[in-house]
Amino acid sequence: MASVLQKLITPLFSGTLEPPRNKVTVVGVGQVGMACAVSILLRELADELALVDVVEDKLKGEMMDLQHGSLFLKTPKIVSGKDYSVTANSRVVVVTAGVRQQEGESRLNLVQRNANIFKHIIPQIVRYSPNCILIVVSNPVDILTYVTWKLSGLPKHRVIGSGTNLDSARFRYLMAERVGIHPSSFNGWILGEHGDSSVPVWSGANVAGVNLQKLNPDIGTDTDKENWKETHKKVVDSAYEVIRLKGYTNWAIGLSVADLTESLMKNLSRVHPVSTMVKGMYGIGDEVYLSLPCVLNSAGVGSVVNMTLTADEISQLKKSADMLWHIQKDLKDLER
């Protein structure tokens, strides 16, 4: 007795279905992971989305909630599992998993705890998606991108840290507000270490090619009457402020990760400030990850733009590099 399906549909092709061509995996279904997932779905970047986490109920619930919206989406397959086999054949893997700093905990301790977690995650990802590009979001992002690179055994151009992509987005938003235009029309780069010691490149800040530093040579310094330096300070304080108000940040980082994913998936060769391996640049001799303007395409970091930095900006990068290496050198068990 033929079923409804059999009466309704005559199959023309009965071989195995092709593997997905634009699969994205998000590791970690906390607030950041889910914001990344929703942004990627609503931007229609993937033909398959996989979610992984250790908390099984939450994971299944989040997957179901997204699947129930499938009528409104163009991502026909949304899967999840504790087992990494669901992530197979991913082009891009977004890593948001990890623990947060406890009160009074040292950064080295936090990093070692997260490195131990990544030791379980990263080899599994690479096992099932040996050709993927990894985007690390978990903090401290520059160190954890280094850890990920070491644990993955992947070439350096395929491991990216979300880095100062968000800092730069916040900077462009705040600067654009002061001038009264859309953030995309305000060009400005924040590079280096994601967080308190990020470096705003004032010499590059421009609107329609008009260099703001030429209009105001004091811009970014303490002598500046208009106190533009305050805007960079607000960027650094942003995360703490949002965390203080709502407990965490997620929407902005989610949107920024989707933006990176778009460049990678669509081979756009757009330039983004993301964390990449900078040994050999700007006098840096250690294997550290810091944010520089990177050209992102389907291979990962295709190339890096050589920013013209002042001596002071270069010394800030070098100082960050030294500090990161100081922490990284004591990390245990990173070799594959």
Added chain:
Amino acid sequence: MASTKEKLITHVSKEEPAGPTNKVTVVGVGMVGMAAAISILLKDLTDELALVDVMEDKLKGEAMDLQHGSLFLKTHKIVADKDYSVTANSKVVVVTAGARQQEGESRLNLVQRNVNIFKFIIPNIIKYSPNCILLVVSNPVDILTYVAWKLSGLPRNRVIGSGTNLDSARFRHLMGEKLGIHPSNCHGWVIGEHGDSSVPVWSGVNVAGVFLQGLNPDMGTDKDKEDWKSVHKMVVDSAYEVIKLKGYTSWAIGMSAADLCQSILKNLRKCHPVSTLVKGMHGVNEEVFLSVPCILGNSGLTDVVHMTLKSDEEKQLVKSAETLWGVQKDLTL
């Protein structure tokens, strides 16, 4: 001494800056409200988004988090305040405020708690956006849409409940999984009360105009060997299941609310199953709101599609209406 901004930019327009043309307000910045907000933003539906809530820190934090993503969005103005003046001149106001279902709690249980909250919210919305269209999402949605309609004084075309839009989306997803087809081509309408007593209209279920009940006359009954009835049961159980697993539901309802906003703001005149005043239809005599297929455009809910229902389907609608009226008549509005 000219400032950097003055040296950079010269203002040349003599006009006052124009106000927003398709402003959306979301009331309530909980999980549902924010899911609706991010869906609306990512679909580029509005030129101004306003958020309102009573929890001021949370509200400010959510607004800042969205603003920090402005580079990636096409909604230039995102504002938030406890004071409803920020909502002025909204075209659509999405109401998600109120208490939510606890694990195992039915939607009807929430009623009086949420009615009291609406008594504060609705008049404030109307004060600042007297010509808006209200989209009520808070549960129990059919009752609260009635409450919003009464409290607002708006004509019935401007007060819409998200209703069974989500139930139908879930049904179509499950149907799509069963048939191996994208949900947008799996047509199935779940109408009536959003929740446990929703009505799947089996006679309308079709793919490309092929009616599935014609292929399987037992569809929807207990005799059906393929147990299509369980598809509807899964829809009813969905919310409870997701709540049990992750604590609440957000993404699907957020996306469905954005879908409704799109039809309204772009004047699409698409047909959606949403909650409207059904007195006089399908044998319903009470002033209640239930979901039926409705045409949505920039004047709101302008037309209702009259479904050909079986007598037992109509009986279910009448029974829901009686249950809802039983609760509504005791409310102090």
